[in-house]
Amino acid sequence: MRLFFSLICVLLINTPSYALDQPSGRVILTISNALDDANAEHGIEFDLDMLNALPQRSVTTHNPWTKGSHTYRGFSAKDLLATIESKATLLKVIALNQYMTEIPISDFTERGAIFATHLDGHPMSVRKLGPIMVIYPFDDQPELKSETYYGRSIWQIHRIETYFIAE
């Protein structure tokens, strides 16, 4: 419902045609624009190497799902959207088990959240909640330890839909 009302203000952002490398390995992430019918089904596909090519960021923190502190490495949604030249402000992130959640881009630009692809230096397997997981710096910002941010910490991500909501 919230999405419905939000979309009143949504401006269609056409995914522009740009020169991205085609994934050579297994596709682990697909980005699509929800309102772009032409592109909605296929979207832009990324393999791990393509994601690793994005500027890498690290977050070392505890979280409720694992024991002890771990270092997560990955990319920011800001860099990902810049790569595809998208001006989206909201992401709908979908997991392998079809669980989905919405994350505003401000979480990545202001809260320091990242899409983690590596756990303690190793690529994250599906069993280790990979291949991609949203992680927040819970230790650095205690205010993130809330239902809202725990709910947005989605794992086993395989698809992202982008939305632009006018301020």
Next chain:
Amino acid sequence: MRSLQLRTWATRFQQWIIYGLIALIITIAIAVFGIISYTNDGSKANSKRIFESILWNSLQLQLQTYRFLNYLIELDDSDFPLKGNAFFEYDLLMSRVDLLRAGTIGSLIRSFSGGRTIRALNIINGELELISLNLAKIESGDVSYLPDLIDRIEKLNKQINEFVILVNQGSNNYIAQQHDDLQTNLDRIQLLTMLFLTSLLFLFFFIIKGLAKTQAIAGRNRLLDAKILTINEEKSDMISFINQEVKAPINAILSVAKALTKESQSHLSNELSNNIEESAQQLLSTVDMFADLALIDAKKLTLITTTGNLKDMIEDCLHTLEPQLTRKGLQAISYIDPSLPKEINIDFPRLREIISALLQNAVAHTLSGSISLQVRPSSLTPSQKMNPTGNKQTRVLQIAIRDTGIGMDSHLQQSLRTPSKKQDITVLNEMGLPLTLCHQLVNEMEGEIHFSCVPQKGCEFWVNLPFHMSVLNQSHPPAAVKNMATRQALIVESDTHLAKILSLQLDALNIDATLSEDGNPNEEKHYDLIILGTSNLVDNETEQSFLRYYEKSMPFICYNKSTHITNKTFLSGATFLSTPLTQSQLEKSISHLFPPANKISSTRPNDGAKNHD
């Protein structure tokens, strides 16, 4: 003292209550903070999320198991080679098992149902780990293992279902426990908050009370400061006053002493010595007056009654004033009513101070004429105030001091009519030291003081003082009166005030006196005695009459040497009285002139005439 101790104890008790309240408030605040922190702890605060996560993940495990089973059932030849897809699905399932075994969720599941839940999860995990071996065969294209794999997973579903039920029960118990703990803590916080508010209220009350007290004390301190300032000013003024009072006699002593060192003539030396003595007496008297005032101010004056001769004391008081009277050319006379007892019980030194003060005041306000001092029984009966013990032997005497002076100024009269019970420098300045002390002493002796004043005619003070009768003394007439027939005397005196008192003195000696301002005697009347005082109206004819009386051996008594009489022949045998005219002096002279009957044969009136000057 006891009240002061109680007040000190109460103040201390109040202080301890305030300290106790502050300590209690701090303790309560710490306790509330601790409970809130404990309740707000991350794990506690997220209990709901954990509860939901456990349920969610266990249900996700069940769902993923169905999906995996469904994947395996729907596999057909076209799906091969599987290229790791089977393991991908398997990992998705196992990730759920791992989530349930790791982290906070895993720790919590271990506590559910006495360990049954974690045991069920371990069995599921073990079975799924074993399945992975068959899955590897299938991945490699050996489908013969597929039916067995499907069968094993179907059998595992029952255990997964039981696990979900156990998780549900455990998490429900957990959340119920959390709610109970939270409620308990909230109750504690509520109780502590009430205690906190109550303590705060009490503290507020005590603080307000303390503030009010502090304000009152500050106000009192301000008043005391002002009082101290006033006292200091008064003290300073008092010292100036004392300085002023004692300076005059000291200067007099110093100047006389200086003159004495230069004087070689013995008669002048004696006079100067007398002056020194007089000034020293005056100084001593001033110092005594200050000492008495200080004692009265400190409420430490103790009246000491002694038995003494009233007449002697009164006449001695008058004699003390003799130098002042002589210098001013004043005459003084005393009269003690013979109905008063000869000896009485009273504080004589204080009585003396009262009389001296009033006499000095009279001298100060009289430029010419006379001063009289009468002591008589008062018509007043002793009041309860005068005689608190109800002693029947208590009487009241009245001392009346009258002068023929200029009278007191109205300001002083006003001050005397409304004297302040408290002595301060203003009163001293207005009334002067002697009168201030006089007032204070009369009050201390439970007496009364009154006065009347007529400008240019003089003032009269009368003081009523209670005294105790001496058991041994009763009133009795003077010795000269005994066995003496009534005689007639002519008083030649233009000062009627003086003449009246003189006639009273004579009356006490059984002598009827006739007053004459010009001295003209009534030729038809027989006189036994002529008393010559001060009169400017005596003419030659009167003087001739006096000579005739003299020739008839009429005794003369004279108390004014500088009388205006030109022919003083008849004064050659006169008896001279000195100033002041005391009753004793007159009595002595009369007894010489008219000796008692048993002595009359041996003493003739003229023979007995003796110059008392």
